[in-house]
Amino acid sequence: MKVYVNGKEVEAKAGETILSVLKSQSVDVPTLCHMEGKIPSGACRICVVEIEGQANLVPSCSYPITEGMRIKTNSPRVINARKTIIELLLSSHPDDCLYCDKQDSCELLFLARKYGVNEKRFVKTVRNLKPDFSSPSIIRDPNKCILCGKCVRVCEEVQGIGCIDFIRRGFRSQVGCAFDSSINVTSCVNCGQCVNICPTGALMENNNIMMVKKAIESGKYVVAQHAPAVSVSLGEEFGFPAGKDVDGLMVSALKEMGFKAVFDTSFAADLTIMEEASELVERIKSGKKDMPMFTSCCPGWVKYVETFCQDFIPNLSTCKSPHQMLGSIIKSYYAKKNKIDPKDIVVVSIMPCTAKKFEIRRENMEDVDYSLTTRELARMISVYGVDFKNLKPQKADIPFGERSGAGKIFGSSGGVCEAALRTAYWLVTGKDLKKLDFESVRGMEGVKKTEVDINGIKIKVGVVSGLGNIKNILESPDFKNEFDFIEVMACPGGCINGGGQPFVKNKKTLAERMKALYEIDKSENIRTSHSNSAVKFLYEDFLGKPLGEKSHHLLHTSYLKRSVADK
Amino acid sequence: MSKIKSVIEKYKNAKRDFLIPMLQEIQEAQGYVSKEAVKEIARALKISSAKVYGVATFYNQFRFEPLGKYHIMVCRGTACHVKGSSQSLNIACEVLKIKPGQTTKDGLFSLETVACMGACSLAPVISINGEFYGEMTAEKLKKLISEIREKEKKNEGK
Numbered sequence: 001m002k003v004y005v006n007g008k009e010v011e012a013k014a015g016e017t018i019l020s021v022l023k024s025q026s027v028d029v030p031t032l033c034h035m036e037g038k039i040p041s042g043a044c045r046i047c048v049v050e051i052e053g054q055a056n057l058v059p060s061c062s063y064p065i066t067e068g069m070r071i072k073t074n075s076p077r078v079i080n081a082r083k084t085i086i087e088l089l090l091s092s093h094p095d096d097c098l099y100c101d102k103q104d105s106c107e108l109l110f111l112a113r114k115y116g117v118n119e120k121r122f123v124k125t126v127r128n129l130k131p132d133f134s135s136p137s138i139i140r141d142p143n144k145c146i147l148c149g150k151c152v153r154v155c156e157e158v159q160g161i162g163c164i165d166f167i168r169r170g171f172r173s174q175v176g177c178a179f180d181s182s183i184n185v186t187s188c189v190n191c192g193q194c195v196n197i198c199p200t201g202a203l204m205e206n207n208n209i210m211m212v213k214k215a216i217e218s219g220k221y222v223v224a225q226h227a228p229a230v231s232v233s234l235g236e237e238f239g240f241p242a243g244k245d246v247d248g249l250m251v252s253a254l255k256e257m258g259f260k261a262v263f264d265t266s267f268a269a270d271l272t273i274m275e276e277a278s279e280l281v282e283r284i285k286s287g288k289k290d291m292p293m294f295t296s297c298c299p300g301w302v303k304y305v306e307t308f309c310q311d312f313i314p315n316l317s318t319c320k321s322p323h324q325m326l327g328s329i330i331k332s333y334y335a336k337k338n339k340i341d342p343k344d345i346v347v348v349s350i351m352p353c354t355a356k357k358f359e360i361r362r363e364n365m366e367d368v369d370y371s372l373t374t375r376e377l378a379r380m381i382s383v384y385g386v387d388f389k390n391l392k393p394q395k396a397d398i399p400f401g402e403r404s405g406a407g408k409i410f411g412s413s414g415g416v417c418e419a420a421l422r423t424a425y426w427l428v429t430g431k432d433l434k435k436l437d438f439e440s441v442r443g444m445e446g447v448k449k450t451e452v453d454i455n456g457i458k459i460k461v462g463v464v465s466g467l468g469n470i471k472n473i474l475e476s477p478d479f480k481n482e483f484d485f486i487e488v489m490a491c492p493g494g495c496i497n498g499g500g501q502p503f504v505k506n507k508k509t510l511a512e513r514m515k516a517l518y519e520i521d522k523s524e525n526i527r528t529s530h531s532n533s534a535v536k537f538l539y540e541d542f543l544g545k546p547l548g549e550k551s552h553h554l555l556h557t558s559y560l561k562r563s564v565a566d567k
Numbered sequence: 568m569s570k571i572k573s574v575i576e577k578y579k580n581a582k583r584d585f586l587i588p589m590l591q592e593i594q595e596a597q598g599y600v601s602k603e604a605v606k607e608i609a610r611a612l613k614i615s616s617a618k619v620y621g622v623a624t625f626y627n628q629f630r631f632e633p634l635g636k637y638h639i640m641v642c643r644g645t646a647c648h649v650k651g652s653s654q655s656l657n658i659a660c661e662v663l664k665i666k667p668g669q670t671t672k673d674g675l676f677s678l679e680t681v682a683c684m685g686a687c688s689l690a691p692v693i694s695i696n697g698e699f700y701g702e703m704t705a706e707k708l709k710k711l712i713s714e715i716r717e718k719e720k721k722n723e724g725k
C-alpha cells in the first residue's frame with residue numbers, strides 16, 4: 001500500500017506499525033519504551049507523530065499503518081509535544097548528569113539536548129526513593145527511572161526471571177522487587193540485560209574501577225585477563241566499528257595502566273574445554289548419569305539452576321568458568337614459578353559480563369579479586385589518559401597468552417559447545433574431526449541443535465541463549481531424551497551481548513561482534529583446545545591430566561541450593 | 568498457612584484475572600497478605616512474586632504486616648477531613664512511629680486509613696478494633712493510645 005511520510009510517497013505493508021514504516025525509510029523517530037519484536041507498551045509516548053485529518057497525535061510504535069495515511073514526523077506540533085514529554089520526565093528527574101555514570105550514553109539526556117530543553121518550565125518534584133546498592137553486579141537508582149518498563153519486560157519476557165516489577169502507583173510508582181527487598185536477596189541472576197536496555201542511569205553496573213586503580217597503586221602484583229568477547233567490542237567505545245578485533249591495543253592499554261601481566265582468558269577457555277569435554281565423555285561412558293550435562297561457564301545460568309531448578313544441579317558440569325580457572329592457576333602454579341606470594345597477587349578479569357562480579361564472590365571462590373566490564377575498561381582507559389587508538393599492539397603474556405580458535409569462540413552462543421565437540425571427538429577417537437565447523441549452532445537464534453557421531457555414539461547437543469528459552473525446554477516433558485549436552489548462556493546471543501558490553505546503538509552490532517569471533521577462529525592455525533601447546537605444557541608441567549587430582553582441586557567447584565526472598 | 572492453602576486450592580487452575588480476588592480472600596483470612604501468601608499465589612498463577620506484590624501495592628486495600636492487637640483506623644472521608652482528621656493521622660503516626668499500613672514492632676498497634684467509615688456525624692472519627700471514637704482531637708488520641716499501653720503493661724506484669 002501507499003502512504004505518505006512528510007509528503008513523500010512510500011510503500012508499506014498492511015499490519016505494520018507506523019514506526020516500522022518510518023524506520024524502514026530511515027526516518028528518525030525517538031523511542032524510549034519500544035522494544036524490537038515485542039508487543040508495544042505505549043508507555044512513554046515520545047514516538048508521537050501527526051496524521052493528517054486526525055485531531056490527536058498518535059504513538060507511532062503502537063499505531064497500525066493504513067492505506068493512504070499522511071504522516072508528519074517533524075511538524076511543529078510533533079516537535080513541541082516531544083519536547084513537553086521530555087520536560088515532564090525531567091521535572092521528576094534529579095539533575096545529576098554531571099555525576100552520573102550514564103552521561104555519555106543516556107538517551108534521556110540526548111533527547112533533552114536534541115529537542116533543545118534549556119529551561120525548567122515545570123515545578124521540580126524529585127521523588128527521594130532509596131537507591132539499591134546491594135548487588136555486586138548492578139546498581140539501581142529509582143530516582144533516575146522514567147518508568148519505561150523495558151527492564152521489567154526484558155527480565156520477565158526475555159530472561160524468564162521477573163525479579164523486578166512496577167510496584168505502588170501514581171507518584172509513588174517505581175520499579176522494585178517483591179516485598180521491597182533489595183535485589184541481592186532476590187532471584188536476580190545478575191545478567192545485566194536490564195542495564196543494557198535502560199535508557200537512563202537508573203540501572204548501571206556496580207563500578208569497581210577505583211578499587212582496581214587502588215590495587216595497582218598499592219604496588220601489589222596486579223594481573224589482568226580478558227574474556228574472548230571483549231576484544232571484538234571494546235573498540236566501539238573508541239570509535240572503531242563493531243566487530244573490530246582490538247586485542248593488541250587492549251593488551252597495550254592494560255600494560256600502560258600498570259598491570260604487571262596480561263593474560264588471555266581464552267587460554268583458560270581451552271583449559272575448560274579439556275576438563276569439560278573429558279567430563280562429558282566420562283559421563284557418557286559411565287552410563288549417562290545426570291544427563292544431559294549442562295555447561296557451567298555462565299554464572300547467570302548457574303545461579304538460575306541453583307535458584308529455579310535445583311533438581312538439575314547435578315547436571316551442571318563441575319568445571320569452574322574460564323576466568324576462575326585462570327585465576328586459580330595464576331595464584332598457584334604461576335605464583336610458585338615466579339616466586340610470588342599468592343597473597344600479593346591481585347587478579348582482575350575484564351569481562352563482557354555483570355554476573356562475573358557476583359561469581360567472583362561466590363562461596364569458597366578466591367580465584368579472581370575484581371571483575372570489570374568492557375564498559376568499565378573503556379572508562380578506565382580514558383581515566384588513565386591512554387591514547388588507545390595510537391598504541392602499539394602487543395601480544396598477551398606467556399604462559400597464558402596462547403589460545404586456540406576454539407577458546408576464542410566461547411564469547412558467542414554456540415561457541416562452547418562447538419569447542420567441546422571438537423575436543424570430545426578427539427578424546428574418544430584420537431583423531432580430529434574432518435570438519436571442525438558446526439554451522440548449525442552459530443548465529444543469534446535462542447535455541448540451536450546439532451548431532452555428532454563419535455565412534456558410533458550419537459551425541460545430541462542443544463545450544464540455548466536467553467534464559468527464557470531454557471525455561472521452556474526444561475519444562476518440556478522429554479527434553480532429557482532429546483539432549484546429551486546443553487550449552488546455556490544467560491544473555492541472548494551469548495557474551496557478545498553480555499550485560500557489561502558497550503551499549504548497542506545499532507541493530508547489526510551483535511551480528512558483527514559474533515562474526516568477528518568466528519573469523520578469528522577460521523584464521524587461526526590452532527583451532528582445537530587440545531592442540532593449544534601452552535595448555536598441553538600446563539598439564540605436563542603441573543596439572544597431570546584432565547579430571548586429575550590437581551584439576552579437581554583447582555579447576556572444579558560445587559553448587560548449592562539457593563533460597564531467595566521471592567521464590 | 569492452611570488458610571493460604573485453602574484459598575489457593577479454591578482457585579486451582581485459575582488465571583491471572585483472579586489475582587485480586589485471591590489477594591482479597593487471603594487478607595480476609597489472615598488479616599494481611601503475608602510473604603508466604605504472595606509466593607504461593609505467584610507459584611499457583613505462574614507469575615513472579617514481584618508481579619503479585621506489584622499488583623497488591625497498586626491498591627491501597629492490602630496490607631503486608633499482620634494486624635496489631637489494637638487496629639486503629641483513621642477515617643479520611645470528606646466530613647472527617649474538613650474537621651481535621653489529618654491531624655489525628657499525623658499524631659498516630661508520630662506516637663506509634665509507623666505509617667498507615669504498618670504495625671508497631673511490638674505487635675501492639677496497627678494503623679490504617681479508610682475512605683469513609685459512615686460515621687460522619689461523629690467526625691473526625693477513628694476506630695480501634697471496630698469501636699468508634701468520635702470528635703477526635705490530638706490530645707484525645709494521645710491519651711487513648713497511652714491508656715492502652717498502660718493497660719497492656721499492667722497485664723504483662725501479672
Ligand code: SF4
Binds near residue numbers: 164188189193
Ligand atoms: S540482572 Fe538480569 S535477572 Fe537481574 S534484574 Fe536485571 S534482567 Fe533481571
Ligand code: SF4
Binds near residue numbers: 144194198
Ligand atoms: S529502570 Fe530504566 S529500564 Fe527500567 S523502567 Fe526505569 S528507566 Fe526504564
Ligand code: SF4
Binds near residue numbers: 495497500
Ligand atoms: S552469557 Fe556471558 S555475559 Fe551473559 S551472564 Fe552469561 S557469562 Fe555473563
Ligand code: FES
Binds near residue numbers: 046061
Ligand atoms: S516508544 Fe512509542 S510509546 Fe514509548
